[in-house]
Amino acid sequence: MNKILVVDDERHIRELIKIFLEPEGFRFIEAADGVEALSVLDTEKIDLAIIDILMPKMDGYSLCKEIREYYDLPVLMVTAKSETRDKVAGFDLGADDYLTKPFDPQELVARVKALMRRYEINYSGHIEIGSVRMDRKAYTVTVAGNEPATWPMKEFELLFTLAGSPGRTFSREALIESIWGFDFEGNERTLDVHIGRLRDKLPEGKSGIRIRTIRGVGYRLETAS
Amino acid sequence: MNKILVVDDERHIRELIKIFLEPEGFRFIEAADGVEALSVLDTEKIDLAIIDILMPKMDGYSLCKEIREYYDLPVLMVTAKSETRDKVAGFDLGADDYLTKPFDPQELVARVKALMRRYEINYSGHIEIGSVRMDRKAYTVTVAGNEPATWPMKEFELLFTLAGSPGRTFSREALIESIWGFDFEGNERTLDVHIGRLRDKLPEGKSGIRIRTIRGVGYRLETAS
DNA sequence: TAGCTTGTTCACATTGAGTTTACAATTGTG
DNA sequence: CACAATTGTAAACTCAATGTGAACAAGCTA
Numbered sequence: 001m002n003k004i005l006v007v008d009d010e011r012h013i014r015e016l017i018k019i020f021l022e023p024e025g026f027r028f029i030e031a032a033d034g035v036e037a038l039s040v041l042d043t044e045k046i047d048l049a050i051i052d053i054l055m056p057k058m059d060g061y062s063l064c065k066e067i068r069e070y071y072d073l074p075v076l077m078v079t080a081k082s083e084t085r086d087k088v089a090g091f092d093l094g095a096d097d098y099l100t101k102p103f104d105p106q107e108l109v110a111r112v113k114a115l116m117r118r119y120e121i122n123y124s125g126h127i128e129i130g131s132v133r134m135d136r137k138a139y140t141v142t143v144a145g146n147e148p149a150t151w152p153m154k155e156f157e158l159l160f161t162l163a164g165s166p167g168r169t170f171s172r173e174a175l176i177e178s179i180w181g182f183d184f185e186g187n188e189r190t191l192d193v194h195i196g197r198l199r200d201k202l203p204e205g206k207s208g209i210r211i212r213t214i215r216g217v218g219y220r221l222e223t224a225s
Numbered sequence: 226m227n228k229i230l231v232v233d234d235e236r237h238i239r240e241l242i243k244i245f246l247e248p249e250g251f252r253f254i255e256a257a258d259g260v261e262a263l264s265v266l267d268t269e270k271i272d273l274a275i276i277d278i279l280m281p282k283m284d285g286y287s288l289c290k291e292i293r294e295y296y297d298l299p300v301l302m303v304t305a306k307s308e309t310r311d312k313v314a315g316f317d318l319g320a321d322d323y324l325t326k327p328f329d330p331q332e333l334v335a336r337v338k339a340l341m342r343r344y345e346i347n348y349s350g351h352i353e354i355g356s357v358r359m360d361r362k363a364y365t366v367t368v369a370g371n372e373p374a375t376w377p378m379k380e381f382e383l384l385f386t387l388a389g390s391p392g393r394t395f396s397r398e399a400l401i402e403s404i405w406g407f408d409f410e411g412n413e414r415t416l417d418v419h420i421g422r423l424r425d426k427l428p429e430g431k432s433g434i435r436i437r438t439i440r441g442v443g444y445r446l447e448t449a450s
Numbered sequence: 451t452a453g454c455t456t457g458t459t460c461a462c463a464t465t466g467a468g469t470t471t472a473c474a475a476t477t478g479t480g
Numbered sequence: 481c482a483c484a485a486t487t488g489t490a491a492a493c494t495c496a497a498t499g500t501g502a503a504c505a506a507g508c509t510a
Contacts, residue, residue: 035268035269038269038270039269039270042227042228042270042272043270070252152455152456152457153456153457154456154457155456155457167363168362168363169362169363169364169365186457186458186459187458187459187460188497188498189458189459189460189498189499189500190457190458190459192497192498192499192500193457193458193459193499193500194457195498195499196499196500212375213497213498213499214364214375214378215377215378215465215466215467215497215498216377216378216467216468216496216497217364217378220363220364220375377466377467377468378467378468379467379468380467411468411469411470412469412470412471413487414469414470414471414487414488414489415468415469415470417487417488417489418468418469418470418488418489419468420487420488421487421488421489424488438486438487438488440476440477440478440485440486440487441477441478441485441486
């Protein structure tokens with residue numbers, strides 16, 4: 001699914017943005033300032049950034065400039081007042097769109113989706129692969145025309161991650177971090193167990209997909225040949 | 226992209242390192258001594274550090290120790306002479322690899338890449354040579370239009386290393402270090418066996434490449450004439 | 451409370467990648 | 481050529497990585 005980076009020094013604003021966009025099926029990474037944001041961009045694949053202009057350490061303008069230079073993703077700028085001067089500066093630095101606080105939730109959602117579309121990012125509240133359809137909003141999985149079923153969270157997230165980049169090999173660490181977070185301290189076997197359950201629920205013949213073990217590396221989802 | 230911290234009091238050495246590594250697509254942050262380096266590490270997300278041992282204010286040893294304690298990134302130590310004592314001290318303090326001035330540019334590049342790979346830093350990912358295509362993300366190898374195949378890790382890494390610098394002769398030690406790490410304690414023959422398996426999988430006519438033995442030195446991958 | 455569902459852990463089975471072995475083949479050198 | 485060093489390779493072996501059934505724990509619901 002799509003990951004959005006929210007950069008704002010006020011935690012409460014970040015929360016607000018998340019609350020509005022979460023129901024649309026986005027995932028979030030937060031950063032409190034530009035420096036933090038850049039370090040996130042270096043490690044995570046981000047699809048879109050929502051950036052406040054006024055921040056400590058590195059302001060939104062500089063951040064935007066950096067992003068333009070080294071990355072390729074749409075930037076939505078947010079600021080407290082709709083000062084024309086700021087607007088111009090924002091666009092000059094390559095922000096793709098602009099929004100002023102306080103913003104209308106629906107407008108935020110609309111603009112984000114529009115940007116995603118414009119950048120041709122497969123906006124994915126849902127994924128289709130093989131004969132499997134996943135709907136992140138409803139948390140349901142449909143296999144080969146069966147009734148949509150609500151799956152356990154971990155299983156859903158795991159499949160969603162794998163199915164989000166079919167053909168790509170995910171290291172065990174990457175998967176664990178993606179599903180459980182970087183500070184997972186549990187048992188190694190847990191991942192295998194969930195993979196096993198996914199395999200049970202997705203017989204190759206029915207689902208048209210297969211989860212392949214890459215020994216010593218991790219797992220990969222591929223379409224059944 | 227990946228950021229490398231270069232710590233050396235001689236500006237000209239820093240420049241040199243940059244010149245060699247820049248074409249590989251890395252970004253750089255420089256520091257003239259250990260203290261400066263630490264302050265950089267505090268603000269920037271660094272993927273790898275190249276550190277000279279002899280420096281004012283805080284020498285490479287102390288810096289390395291600090292890094293080990295508070296950060297998690299591979300360290301490549303550089304020094305003027307290959308004194309055995311220094312080498313030991315370097316490894317003792319947790320340097321991941323070691324290089325002596327004057328160094329061979331290609332060796333520098335190879336070691337940096339190897340470290341990145343070993344640390345699972347996502348270093349750019351696909352290689353095409355002859356009719357062979359390697360995709361590091363998917364962990365697959367495609368030979369002459371066949372289906373992409375999943376190869377065992379060691380074979381993949383070995384070929385990836387060789388194919389990453391076609392025409393360059395890798396010493397056996399360099400290859401072993403690159404694939405198994407500098408502390409490999411196994412049998413000499415292991416490398417040959419894997420080379421043999423690669424050759425089986427890459428018939429010269431089909432693949433358009435050949436792995437040549439350089440007796441007394443190591444191996445080299447070249448495009449079939 | 452009992453009875454589900456979900457997530458995790460454990461113990462044990464299984465497998466195959468990676469390594470070693472043992473010997474053959476090749477190359478370089480005096 | 482003789483012979484020593486180096487490399488190639490088939491086959492056996494080994495063990496860590498993975499698969500799996502079952503049990504357990506926690507939370508929710510009826």
